[in-house]
Amino acid sequence: MSINHGANLYDLSKKYGFSKDEFLDFSSNINPFGASTLAKETVINNIDQVSIYPDPNYINLKNSISNYCNCLQQNIILGSGATELISSFIKTINPTNALLLSPAYSEYEKELSKINCKIDKYYSKPENNFKIDVANLINTVNKNNYQLIIICNPSNPTGFTFTNTEIECLLKSTNAFVMVDETYIEFTDNAKFSSTKLVDNYNNLFVIRGTSKFFSTPGIRLGYGLISNENVKNSINSNLDLWNINILASLMGEVMFKDSDFIDNTVKVMTDQRTLLLKELKKLKDLKVYDSQGNFILCEITSKALTASEIREKLIPHKIIIRDCSSFDGLGEYFFRVCILKPEDNQLLLKSLNTILK
The missing domain is CATH 3.40.640.10 (Type I PLP-dependent aspartate aminotransferase-like (Major domain))
Known part of the structure; x- marks a missing residue:
């Protein structure tokens, strides 16, 4: 997968010595609960x-x-x-x-x-x-x-x-x-x-x-x-x-x-987690967080103290991957996107981002 379409877990695993299954991939906007x-x-x-x-x-x-x-x-x-x-x-x-x-x-x-x-x-x-x-x-x-x-x-x-x-x-x-x-x-x-x-x-x-x-x-x-x-x-x-x-x-x-049970449960859990993640991300220092109807959230680093690429690199040792959005036309080096994963994964993302932004 090219850089314009998210993370290549195989390359990252080789580079950092982690199993690809260890990564929490917040750059990939796929339902984290798997298929029906x-x-x-x-x-x-x-x-x-x-x-x-x-x-x-x-x-x-x-x-x-x-x-x-x-x-x-x-x-x-x-x-x-x-x-x-x-x-x-x-x-x-x-x-x-x-x-x-x-x-x-x-x-x-x-x-x-x-x-x-x-x-x-x-x-x-x-x-x-x-x-x-x-x-x-x-x-x-x-x-x-x-x-x-x-x-x-x-x-x-x-x-x-x-x-x-x-x-x-x-x-x-x-x-x-x-x-x-x-x-x-x-x-x-x-x-x-x-x-x-x-x-x-x-x-x-x-x-x-x-x-x-x-x-x-x-x-x-x-x-x-x-x-x-x-x-x-x-x-x-x-x-x-x-x-x-x-x-x-x-x-x-x-x-x-x-499969109405699968569909209804996915919508409920993802909607609840999106609401929670939006609320908690907005509390973090130096971030502007944009409201979203998708299963992803766009953030802007307002302090300009770090670029999105730098934050991404700092998160990788935490086994967390986010999407640097500088490749999107109209956005710059201070925008990144996070997808919504399982509740415990979302909490780890918040904790790790809070540590880096401090």
Whole structure:
């Protein structure tokens, strides 16, 4: 994994002499409680299915996603992770100009650059607590006739989140395609923030989700996109490989989207821990802590006595890794991000940061 996508535990283990399992990785925003037990048991109990081909139409998997996202089954596109779908969508609509809400995940700009798209950036700013006014955004889009708007919701790394009412206003008020990456939306209030229920009614909306973060399954490479635009949907589907989702990923997906106990428990614990971590981080000296709806929190070192890189290095002997955010466009060397882990791990982070900042 490159520096732009978090820590490489294998390299750090070799450098510092720790087992990679000893590290508390606050740079990786994956559900720390692991995958759904029901989904894992399904794989174990059906392991012999590795000897057969998956259903090429993935009917059961799409039914599960459809019920989970409250959208029509025919508007679901399956992909090998969210990044594949980002690339496929951008190549398909082939915009000549796009507006990228920044700071943002680096892959958006990378994929836009591949098609020689003109990229403008709409920066959320620390002086506004990284909040974005949707009316001002709409004016900017219409003034410049952008063909595509890319939004990560909640925004990584700032944690700012548009409500689905605001996204609907954007869809109604512009002629642009709107791509909403909801990689982290499930850690917050879906009813208020998720745009999946808008998909069936707006053909200029593409919602992307993956299962790596919330469902803690980066190893199965399962992502899905939601879109009702027939031309775009058919074009993307025509370029996907047959059986692009392996049988184990399909089996897990059929079960985990229905595992309400896992889903409800994850949301409750992560919400409680986010509230606690925000409260306690705000007590630490020389830190400005930004409110977040994601499973991560952005912090700024206000004293400038240490850089984020220096704090990161000081935490490694404590077997703690944080994300230095200097690689995010629009942020500087004094910003870092911490993800929410298990309660006892979060307490150790607070204790270690307090020691360093003193």
